[in-house]
Amino acid sequence: MSTISVASGKGGAGKTSIAAAIVSTLGLGCVFADCDVDAANGAIALGSTLKDQEAYFAGPGFRIEADACIGCGRCAASCRFGAILRKPETSIYTIMTELCERCGACQDNCPTRAIVAYEKRAGTLFVSETRQGIPLVHAELVPGEDTSGKLVRKVRDRAEQIAEGNSHIVIDAPPGIACPVIASLSGVELVVIVVEASASGIRDAERLIELVGSMKRKAVAIINKTGLDDTMDRRARELIDRAAIALAGEIPFDRALRSTEESGGTWLSLDGDVGTRIKAAIRFVLTVIDGPSRERMNGGHPKGEDHEVRNSDR
Amino acid sequence: MVIAVASGKGGTGKTTVAAHLAVASRKYQKPLLVDLDVEAPDASGYFPNAEIREPPVPINVLAPRLLEERCTGCGLCAKSCRFGAILAIGGVVTMDEGLCKGCGRCIGACPSSALVEIEVQVGVSSSMMDGALGILEGRLSVGDTRSTTVIEATKRRAGAIASEIQVRDCPPGVSCPATHAIEGADYVVLVAEPTQFSLHDLGAAISLVKGQGIPLGVVVNKDGFGKADVAAFCEAHGAPIVGRIAFLRARAESGAAAKLWTADDLFMREMDTILARAREDGQKTSRL
8 A cells, every 4th residue: 555645735726627637547445635724625526425423522621610610710720722711700720722722721720610621523544435435534623622643643544444454545744844744654655745836835845845845745736827926936846846756747827727627527528738747647656656567457566765654754 | 914824633634724725815915824834934936937036044043152251150040040951960050952942031131241142043934926916935944843933034024014814724633833833823724634633632723723813714625535523513613604615536636746627627616715704704703
């Protein structure tokens, strides 16, 4: 089994569309793990039917029972996150859930045991099947819930259960560089870095490349939305060059890509120059992960130089 | 008055809208653009001539260090940690600082004072001036996971500046970073684009903002770029549309290069309208 993670740093760079095109190219035998649990769009990209779902619990939250609170304020003093305040015009305290990190320090410090832990569903894990019959594991975090990194791990675990020993897992990673992204990149065989050819896209890709390097993952890059600004196109190429990352291909900014998705297709269904470039880029990615003669059916992991760094990072 | 610009889906145009709302707010006292997308801070890219007036301020968190000679291996610290940052196996305690949120609970749990706290840097905040517009940027260190610490520290620094208007550029998504970034705002502008991806994520963002009890308005960016019906979606979700920005290839081109669209009169008028609406609706609700 080998895992490919599609990431970008910046949101809206084209991760989901590129991940969906890789999944469609691999076809049956791969598993699509949509780890953008804040904004999961893999199911929309490939059209899917729900097969199974389970509730996701992230660990307890805390609340203060007003009856038992004596207003001593020890909870507020123990909270490092400024999440506990005295209710205006009362002597009792309350926890602001949007600031609470759920560490439980307040509970340790309450002399009257007024702080109780409660379990609350933080999201849902789904297993679906795409129109092509490919298993898709995705999830939805309840808006405002914490611990998206943990939910990413759940999505990956489920995808690994479904994937047979010799199949590929394709991960659609969330934007950014923090916990859910690290959880989406840890231990993967290849990271496809989508660089949007824009000032913001290049800056964010630069930070992602640094992260991927520190995690010792092998990477290739796809530059997306080229042709809008020559300087940005050039800078994107220079960035990839400097980082000594192989360039799998460049995809021009083209409204046809949007219309293809609207009519229910992936980027692969596009003809002409853009379609050819996309297919070539994906072929490049699969060659990197599987070696030049891609024989998916005979299985086994290619014995590449990245093999020794396969161990998980955290 | 704090206006937060957020979205759900990334890449819909949050930073573009936030930067231009900040430009439109120059007519107010001490306008401030606050970049809280600390994993991917890009707002300052629109202001290449902004002056950095002081060195970046480090953002630190208190993290535990183990004094091995005092540790008895009882494992109570590991038991107290909700983030899985401490492991105690066979009397040997190991720490994964990357998972530590600096809550300090383990310090109190240790019966033999074997844990001490030291300051660890997790990011920086930088202050810039572009004419009268202040820009404050939070930036998470690469490899660190504590975005919310950086967001809160940047919010505190912004809160100390007496500005009539602050515009926050928020991170995408609807989990902890986005929650922290919109918390305390008087009004939230949600930027959406007319695609199915964006609508799906907009629904989650609307419920996040409503859950915090903050008034909101939706700005349709790249209007005409896709066919998804944002108006019908917003009506069904009880979210007013407060602005529309038509998709034009020329805008996509200058946006790619992070060039301000201040010469685009139609667009800047739309920014004035959004700002006026945000001020009006945002002032109706009094904050805690």
